[in-house]
Amino acid sequence: xxPLISTRGLGKTYATPVLDGVDLDLLPGEIHALVGENGxxxxxxxxxxxxxxxxxxxxxxxEGRPYAxxxxxxxxxxxxxxxxxxxNLIGTLSVAENIFLDxxxxxxxxxxxxxxxxxxTEILTRIGMGDLDPRLPVEQLGVGQQQMVEIATSLxxxxxxxxxxxxxxxxxxxxxxxxxxxxxxxxxxGVAILYxxxxxxxxxxxxxxxxxxxxxxxxxxREVAGFSLDEVVRLxxxxxxxxxxxxxxxxxxxxxxxxxxxxxxxxxxxxxFEAHRGEILGFAGLMGSGRTETMRAIFGADTLESGQVFLxxxxxxxxxxSPRDAVRQGIALLTEDRKAQGLFLALxxxxxxxxxxxRRVAATTGWLPRALETxxxxxxxxxxxxxxxxxxxxxxxxxxxxxQKVIVARWLFRDCDILIFDEPTRGVDIGARFEIxxxxxxxxxxGKAVVVVSSDLNExxxxxxxxxxxxxxxxxxxxxxxxxxQDAIMAAAxxxxxxxxxxx
Amino acid sequence: MPPAxxxxxxxxxGDYFGLAIALGLLVxxxxxxxxxxxxPTNFRTIANQIPTAMLVATxxxxxxxxxxxxxxxxxxxxxxxxxxxxxITQWKWPLAIAVPAALGTGLACGLLNGAxxxxxxxPTFIVTLGMLxxxxxxxxxxxxxxxxxxxxxxxxxxxxxxxxxxxxxxLALTIVAASHVxxxxxxxxxxxxxxxxxxEAARLSGIDPRPVKLAVFGGTGVLVALAAIIDTSRFESANxxxxxxxxxxxxxAAVIGGTSLxxxxxxxxxxxxxxxxxxxxxxxxxxxxxxxEMKRLITGAVIxxxxxxDVYRQRPSRRP
Ligand SMILES: Nc1ncnc2c1ncn2[C@@H]1O[C@H](COP(=O)(O)OP(=O)(O)OP(=O)(O)O)[C@@H](O)[C@H]1O
Ligand SMILES: [Mg+2]
Numbered sequence: 162x163x164p165l166i167s168t169r170g171l172g173k174t175y176a177t178p179v180l181d182g183v184d185l186d187l188l189p190g191e192i193h194a195l196v197g198e199n200g201x202x203x204x205x206x207x208x209x210x211x212x213x214x215x216x217x218x219x220x221x222x223x224e225g226r227p228y229a230x231x232x233x234x235x236x237x238x239x240x241x242x243x244x245x246x247x248x249n250l251i252g253t254l255s256v257a258e259n260i261f262l263d264x265x266x267x268x269x270x271x272x273x274x275x276x277x278x279x280x281x282t283e284i285l286t287r288i289g290m291g292d293l294d295p296r297l298p299v300e301q302l303g304v305g306q307q308q309m310v311e312i313a314t315s316l317x318x319x320x321x322x323x324x325x326x327x328x329x330x331x332x333x334x335x336x337x338x339x340x341x342x343x344x345x346x347x348x349x350x351g352v353a354i355l356y357x358x359x360x361x362x363x364x365x366x367x368x369x370x371x372x373x374x375x376x377x378x379x380x381x382x383r384e385v386a387g388f389s390l391d392e393v394v395r396l397x398x399x400x401x402x403x404x405x406x407x408x409x410x411x412x413x414x415x416x417x418x419x420x421x422x423x424x425x426x427x428x429x430x431x432x433x434f435e436a437h438r439g440e441i442l443g444f445a446g447l448m449g450s451g452r453t454e455t456m457r458a459i460f461g462a463d464t465l466e467s468g469q470v471f472l473x474x475x476x477x478x479x480x481x482x483s484p485r486d487a488v489r490q491g492i493a494l495l496t497e498d499r500k501a502q503g504l505f506l507a508l509x510x511x512x513x514x515x516x517x518x519x520r521r522v523a524a525t526t527g528w529l530p531r532a533l534e535t536x537x538x539x540x541x542x543x544x545x546x547x548x549x550x551x552x553x554x555x556x557x558x559x560x561x562x563x564x565q566k567v568i569v570a571r572w573l574f575r576d577c578d579i580l581i582f583d584e585p586t587r588g589v590d591i592g593a594r595f596e597i598x599x600x601x602x603x604x605x606x607x608g609k610a611v612v613v614v615s616s617d618l619n620e621x622x623x624x625x626x627x628x629x630x631x632x633x634x635x636x637x638x639x640x641x642x643x644x645x646x647q648d649a650i651m652a653a654a655x656x657x658x659x660x661x662x663x664x665x
Numbered sequence: 666m667p668p669a670x671x672x673x674x675x676x677x678x679g680d681y682f683g684l685a686i687a688l689g690l691l692v693x694x695x696x697x698x699x700x701x702x703x704x705p706t707n708f709r710t711i712a713n714q715i716p717t718a719m720l721v722a723t724x725x726x727x728x729x730x731x732x733x734x735x736x737x738x739x740x741x742x743x744x745x746x747x748x749x750x751x752x753i754t755q756w757k758w759p760l761a762i763a764v765p766a767a768l769g770t771g772l773a774c775g776l777l778n779g780a781x782x783x784x785x786x787x788p789t790f791i792v793t794l795g796m797l798x799x800x801x802x803x804x805x806x807x808x809x810x811x812x813x814x815x816x817x818x819x820x821x822x823x824x825x826x827x828x829x830x831x832x833x834x835x836l837a838l839t840i841v842a843a844s845h846v847x848x849x850x851x852x853x854x855x856x857x858x859x860x861x862x863x864x865e866a867a868r869l870s871g872i873d874p875r876p877v878k879l880a881v882f883g884g885t886g887v888l889v890a891l892a893a894i895i896d897t898s899r900f901e902s903a904n905x906x907x908x909x910x911x912x913x914x915x916x917x918a919a920v921i922g923g924t925s926l927x928x929x930x931x932x933x934x935x936x937x938x939x940x941x942x943x944x945x946x947x948x949x950x951x952x953x954x955x956x957x958e959m960k961r962l963i964t965g966a967v968i969x970x971x972x973x974x975d976v977y978r979q980r981p982s983r984r985p
Binding site for chain 2 (some may be wrong): 460462483484485487488489494496501502503504505506507508512516517519520523526527528529531571575
């Protein structure tokens, strides 16, 4: 079959070469997975195909004709669409307006809101988000929901090639299933789909062929059938992963954090739980089940309506009225929305990393010794294998997964006793993911209390001693390691939605 | 030197280098156009004129880095100066009390700007716009709209010289240097930059933006009052109409130096270059005998050109 898109000898160099001699063919009606470590060049390659970046070397063709888009608009005119790795929605506009931003239905310039909402609802229903009110401003949605909206903005278009750059990084199983239905539908219509993900099990489920990028080189393209995951990992990482045992060597200590009857709107309804020292407690649940809201409230980022938080076994409730209070009492919160709530996009790795605990490097006078700071930063760059040119490289120049590692490092740098990590490995490759698990396991073994919220159930199953399941703003169930099954956890996650209409 | 330090140094020097070249070109142009321009006396005159602008623009830079704006600096300057004038001429306070009172006035206005904006979560654009009117009114009220003539008793402050440079100029230079260090080498400065870049992310990193905001606005108030004292001393009078349009000059100097109005990016040193460029431009245009409308036209064009150059320097790879 003649390829829709072919690239030949594609290369791109920033400070160092990030892509080199890439020959990739996308066939019509195929789902083509692209995998590789963080910083391997997957997003760069996609951006070149979509017209967002110009290659330095090599050429592309589209249906046999030379193709050299100079802008995203030119790519889209040819029928090539991309859902980018980072969220690019406009927070103050409604869901519907975001979906149709460049094609708002109108009569002589007057927006036809009825049609806008009808069309939006139709698309949302297709991806299983029919309950979402299209009039809600996007900023009121969680990251997973925003991700679905982002996907919706590409789905309605008539496209020939669709590039999905880590679309599922913040999605839970039911949303992923809906997304896959749509992707398969497009495939049957002859669309070529380039699918980037770090969740290798997903790729087995959905992809027809798989290409592996390593350090900017395309090492192989093969049929997915008969290609073992271990082999994929070895080709990606260039070595075997260490053991996947992240649960031994620690024992449960006293209670470090006890939440009692927390309430905040309909997302946090009477939540009580305890996190122990020397333990990793997981929070599972569907998108919008209230896990993020619960953690933010504990951290003082939002104000609780009622309820109390007890820390370190104290009999009196902790006074946490701002994140600053929380941090001072030894709580860290890694937020799920790294672009809006985590990163200082205009600044470098340095500023992004040490911000959580500048006092640690600073003299009592407030003077910041740069050299000492640099040494500390380099330690974390090495420890988490953050791929960068220098500690002062702009954070936006890092690949998505490496940005995430910087934020993880930010909170490990602070050395808090209670670590709440909301989607800690969003967009992080499998090798680095294991390293983060190892670090969290070591911290728990040292006697810290670790709470992990994740949309990736496998992650929780691998890492946690105990899993709490939230559903529709309530705590639905709690499982000890050994006493859980995936089915039981999923059933608990769905329980709050049965009978009652889903939230929003 | 480790490579990271070297590259940072190169970048920082690069920032200054472009501005220094622009400044040099201006000086060269005016020196060629008129023989009166390139002389030690003329440079000394310029140096002794700019401390006010230096101080106010320094404060403005810190405010802009924090992602805020202070429109009230011109009026606060007039009000602080008016307090100094009235305290000396009418209330007969000694200088040792009148000067701190003027500084206190500036500090109070700045803190009020910060506090109101924090308490009611108002954009500082609005709060300081209100303060601009209030303090201008207050300046007229305390002086009954009369310029206060102080005589030479205060003139000594501005006219004392050291190595041929006036004390105010040296003081302003010191403050520029100190502010630069504060912004680039201290926890406080790092917090200000973080807040200016992404206030929510800063808050969630455990930083309380409120004290930083208060300190920056309060500090700016003090710098403005200091400028008012220098002006009052230089003119030996306090004029309730002083500092009209000063806020725009200060913003212009900061922007020419590459400070972003969106917050998070800015440098006190490059702002100093901005002040120099505007001062040289003004002095040069005066020396070649340009008319007032011509001066404004050219100054405006320079501001826009400077920002265009800056945009290109910052984002070489921006695409549609
Ligand atoms: N504007 C830029 N300037 C300098 N380097 C850049 C720039 N953009 C990307 N890079 C570098 O190019 C490399 C590849 O980045 P890319 O985003 O393509 O990686 P990726 O494979 O998508 O990784 P991830 O899985 O983390 O998303 C990275 O090392 C990154 O630091
Ligand atoms: Mg990427």
